[in-house]
Amino acid sequence: MTTIARPPLDSGRTAVHEAHEVAPGFDVERVRADFPILREKARGHQLVYLDNAATSQKPKTVMDAIVRYYEHDNANIHRGVHYLSERATEEFEEARKSVQTFLHATRPSEIIFVRGATEGINLVAQTYGRVHVGAGDEVLITTMEHHSNIVPWQMLCDEKRATLRVAPINDKGELILEEFAKLLGPKTKIVSIGHVSNALGTVNPLAEIITMAHARNIPVLVDGAQAVPRVAVNVQELDCDFYVFSGHKTYGPTGIGILYGKSALLEAMPPYQGGGDMISSVTFEKTIYNKVPHKFEAGTPDMSGAVGLRAAIEYLNRLGMDNVAAYEHELLAYATEVVSAIPGVRLIGTAKQKAGVLSFVIEGIHPHDIGTILDQEGIAIRTGHHCAQPVMARFCVDATARASFGLYNTKEEIDALVRGIQKVQEVFA
Amino acid sequence: MGDLRDLYQEVILEHSKAPRNYRELKNPDRKAEGFNPLCGDHFTVYLQMQGDTIQDVVFQGSGCAISKASASMMTQALKGKTRQDADDLFERFHSVVTGHGAANGGDAELGKLTVFSGVSEFPTRVKCATLAWHTLQAALAGKQDAVSTE
Numbered sequence: 001m002t003t004i005a006r007p008p009l010d011s012g013r014t015a016v017h018e019a020h021e022v023a024p025g026f027d028v029e030r031v032r033a034d035f036p037i038l039r040e041k042a043r044g045h046q047l048v049y050l051d052n053a054a055t056s057q058k059p060k061t062v063m064d065a066i067v068r069y070y071e072h073d074n075a076n077i078h079r080g081v082h083y084l085s086e087r088a089t090e091e092f093e094e095a096r097k098s099v100q101t102f103l104h105a106t107r108p109s110e111i112i113f114v115r116g117a118t119e120g121i122n123l124v125a126q127t128y129g130r131v132h133v134g135a136g137d138e139v140l141i142t143t144m145e146h147h148s149n150i151v152p153w154q155m156l157c158d159e160k161r162a163t164l165r166v167a168p169i170n171d172k173g174e175l176i177l178e179e180f181a182k183l184l185g186p187k188t189k190i191v192s193i194g195h196v197s198n199a200l201g202t203v204n205p206l207a208e209i210i211t212m213a214h215a216r217n218i219p220v221l222v223d224g225a226q227a228v229p230r231v232a233v234n235v236q237e238l239d240c241d242f243y244v245f246s247g248h249k250t251y252g253p254t255g256i257g258i259l260y261g262k263s264a265l266l267e268a269m270p271p272y273q274g275g276g277d278m279i280s281s282v283t284f285e286k287t288i289y290n291k292v293p294h295k296f297e298a299g300t301p302d303m304s305g306a307v308g309l310r311a312a313i314e315y316l317n318r319l320g321m322d323n324v325a326a327y328e329h330e331l332l333a334y335a336t337e338v339v340s341a342i343p344g345v346r347l348i349g350t351a352k353q354k355a356g357v358l359s360f361v362i363e364g365i366h367p368h369d370i371g372t373i374l375d376q377e378g379i380a381i382r383t384g385h386h387c388a389q390p391v392m393a394r395f396c397v398d399a400t401a402r403a404s405f406g407l408y409n410t411k412e413e414i415d416a417l418v419r420g421i422q423k424v425q426e427v428f429a
Numbered sequence: 430m431g432d433l434r435d436l437y438q439e440v441i442l443e444h445s446k447a448p449r450n451y452r453e454l455k456n457p458d459r460k461a462e463g464f465n466p467l468c469g470d471h472f473t474v475y476l477q478m479q480g481d482t483i484q485d486v487v488f489q490g491s492g493c494a495i496s497k498a499s500a501s502m503m504t505q506a507l508k509g510k511t512r513q514d515a516d517d518l519f520e521r522f523h524s525v526v527t528g529h530g531a532a533n534g535g536d537a538e539l540g541k542l543t544v545f546s547g548v549s550e551f552p553t554r555v556k557c558a559t560l561a562w563h564t565l566q567a568a569l570a571g572k573q574d575a576v577s578t579e
Contacts, residue, residue, distance in 0.1 A: 364446070366493035368468045369437075372551060376433050384468045398469040398491050427437050428494070 026323040032408045034059040034315070045378025048413045053198050053226055053357055053404030054382050055248045058312070062252055065311035066304045073307075076300055078277055088303055095306035096293070102313045103243065104234040105260050112266070112296045113306055116257035117225040118148040120244030121192065123259055123296065124221055125152040127269040128242075129190065135161040138187040140218075142167045142175055142204075143394050144197040147387040149223045153192060162189075169394060173200035173349040177208060184216055191220045195227035195243075199388035199402070200349030201332070201357030203227075206238055214239065219265065225249055229406070230328055230355045232321035235260050247305060251406075252312030256305030259296070266292045273298040324407045328356055331405045335414045339403075342421055348400045359386075359400040362421065365428050367401040373427055374401075374420040381417075435547030436554065437494065440502075445494035450487040450504035462575040463564030465556055470496045474564045481511050488561060495545075495554050500561030502542055512569055518542075519562045525549065526558045 032038050037057045040047045049057060069091060075084035077092045093108070100108045114120045129152075133139060139153045143166055150164075157164045165188070167180040175193075184191070191213045196203050206222060213220045219241035224233060228245040235243050242265070247256040261269075271278055271289050275298030280288040289295045316324065335358050340347050344363040362370060371383035382402045385392045392398060403417055454460070454475035462473050470492030477485035486504045491497075507515055521539050528549030548558045556578040567576040 366491075366497075368470070368493035368554075368557065369495070372436070372554060373433060389469070392469065398471070427433060428442065 026319065026327045028327070028408065028410055031319065032410075034061065035408050036060055036063075038408060042378035042380065043376055048377075048379040048416050050403040050405065050409065050413065050417060051380045051382050052229070052406035052409075053249070053386075053402065055254070056229060056251045056406050057408070058251055058253065058308075059315050061315050062308045062311045066253060066308045069304050069307040074303070077303060078294070091310075092301070092303050092306050095310035098310040098313050099258050102233075102317070103228075103258070103260055104236050106236065107263065109291070109293050110260055110263055110266065112259040112261065112293045113301050114244075114257045114259050114296075115255055115302070116246040116248070117223055117244040118152075118246075118257075120242075120257055120259035121149055121221065121223060122152045123272045124190075124192075124242050124244075124261070125156045127272050127296075128219075128265065129153070129156045130160070131270065133157070133160050133162045133189045136187060137162040137189045138165050138183075138185065139163075140165045140167060140180075140183050140188050140191045142180070142193055143169045144173065144175070144200055144202060144388065144391055145192075145194055146198050146223065146225070147389070148225075149192055149194060150390070163187075166390070169202075172351050173197065173202045173391075173395075174351045174353075175202070175204055175209075177205065177212075180209065181212055184212060184218060186216075188213075188216065188218050191218055192223065193220065194223045194225075195233070196224075196230060196355045196357070197349070197388075197391070198226050198357065198404075199359055199386040199391045199400070200351065201354040201359065201404075202349060202351040203231075203353035203355050205353070206240065210239055226356060229316075229324075231325045241265055247309040247312065250309070250312055251315060253305045253308035256302045256309050258309075263292065266296070269296075271295050271298070275299045277301075319407065325355075327407060328405055331409055331411065331414065332356060332358065334411050335403065335405070335417070338414060338418050339421065342418065342425075344425060345421065348395050348397065356406075357402060357404045359402045361397055361400055362424065365424060367399040369428070370401040370421070370424050373424045374417070377416065377420045377423065379413075379417055379420045432547075436551050438544045438547060440541065440544045441498040442494060444498035444501040448488075448497050448501035450501065451489060452487050453489050454485065454487055459568045459571060461564050461568035461572060463560050463567065463577070464575055465492070465496070465560050465578040467556075467579065468493065470557065470560055472496070472500055472561055472564055474500070474561060474568050476565075476568050481513075483507050483510050483512070483515065486565070488564075492560065493557050495548065495557040496560045499545060499558045502544075503561050503565065506540065506542055507565070515565065515569065519566065522562060523559060526555050 035057045073087045073091050075088045077089040096108045096111045099111045165183050210220045221242035222240045224245040229250045243260040248254040278290050278298040280290050346361050348359040367383035384399045457475035458478045459476040464471050472490030474488045486507050488500045525546045526548040563576050
């Protein structure tokens with residue numbers, strides 16, 4: 001694997017950051033130089049990209065890896081005897097290994113390539129779920145889930161005449177563990193829970209949740225879409241049964257995501273989609289399915305996406321996930337302090353353990369209007385329900401404004417956000 | 430991209446803070462619900478008809494400044510108008526907010542509603558401005574299902 005040299009620092013940019021203070025060894029200006037899009041102007045202003053929970057920007061090394069794949073390695077995998085097919089297969093399987101190492105999975109075959117976290121959850125609901133959830137059974141989720149961790153289970157429960165149970169959260173946006181414990185019962189067949197809430201930023205106490213569920217032999221799926229870009233994840237330490245995440249939120253390309261599953265579970269599960277690559281032999285009478293992980297990867301997969309994801313993971317590994325987590329923690333702490341100090345601003349989601357996300361509302365001003373006015377300042381945030389309408393209902397708001405941070409954001413950008421919010425208030429004064 | 434003041438004109442801000450005809454009708458002849466699923470805006474429009482004439486039109490719900498002001502000013506513009514008048518007005522309004530209307534928003538028929546011409550510079554906000562109107566059309570047509578901007 002060749003390492004792409006970092007482009008030189010943009011000498012025109014003033015380097016006034018104090019990143020060294022917050023995370024030794026993490027130089028945010030150097031990191032910013034790795035992301036070409038950050039030099040874009042938006043509405044005549046320097047782009048301030050604070051919509052990382054929706055999708056992250058991509059470092060040059062990811063784009064280069066994809067181009068390199070198409071220029072040098074592209075062929076279909078797992079089938080050709082020719083040179084390029086061998087190279088492409090190797091690239092694809094190396095990508096799988098890099099994900100395995102990144103998540104600390106036991107073996108590469110526990111890593112299934114899917115389109116994203118959403119497909120990962122649907123896969124588990126439609127395979128493990130359809131086998132194990134029957135009439136009268138229960139699936140347990142929480143109030144803070146993204147729609148992608150609600151709807152697949154609703155569809156399953158509707159089909160099987162099972163019940164979707166929802167563990168409540170408190171006013172800070174934290175899971176109420178005692179209530180969660182009460183909802184775990186003999187009918188509970190699976191628990192599915194977010195690692196980090198996309199709407200609130202809450203980090204869930206997974207160790208306790210998984211221990212409680214496992215005490216009753218209930219498997220746990222963790223939706224790590226917002227966690228994998230922000231904190232180091234070790235699926236063996238967590239002891240979760242399934243874990244999903246999306247490449248595009250992890251500084252990788254769109255269209256690729258990961259389902260991790262424990263080998264024993266994956267092997268016992270029926271396939272998800274039928275097609276090529278997922279079979280060992282096919283006759284019109286009987287098809288013998290391929291081994292895990294190929295059993296779950298019907299059709300030609302997103303090979304360049306896998307290569308891009310590997311590049312993103314290698315990029316994160318070079319920075320060090322602990323550095324990324326520490327730096328983002330400082331950013332969030334700073335943003336929480338300065339944004340909540342603005343009169344009329346209320347934070348939605350004030351859990352003790354948070355990561356990456358600052359949701360807020362402004363007295364008397366609809367989030368959609370906040371978004372439009374910030375956009376005029378070149379500041380990209382998300383406004384709306386964030387695909388988490390039950391969370392909005394829980395906090396009695398229709399929508400929130402959400403700033404979400406990535407490893408390239410700076411305190412100066414958060415200051416720009418504060419000035420933007422003050423401008424919003426001036427317009428509506 | 431236009432200036433923010435073109436979008437958030439004083440009249441619009443004022444209506445959004447104190448919307449007119451903002452109430453429920455207990456026994457409306459017609460009513461309809463409208464949603465913008467992307468941002469969660471949600472309005473109900475209630476109608477009292479006298480033959481083909483809109484005797485009363487009121488609304489309730491929640492939304493951004495643009496959608497609320499648009500609903501408020503729509504109700505003011507439509508009282509005493511016929512269905513045909515309402516359709517014509519919506520057509521003109523739609524043209525103006527999508528930037529296809531008369532130059533400089535100079536559509537005399539639209540009257541006060543020309544303040545929404547600034548919306549045409551903000552394409553993502555067109556749905557906000559037209560939500561109440563789509564809901565009104567559904568109410569006039571006697572549709573049972575909630576209308577959606579998507």
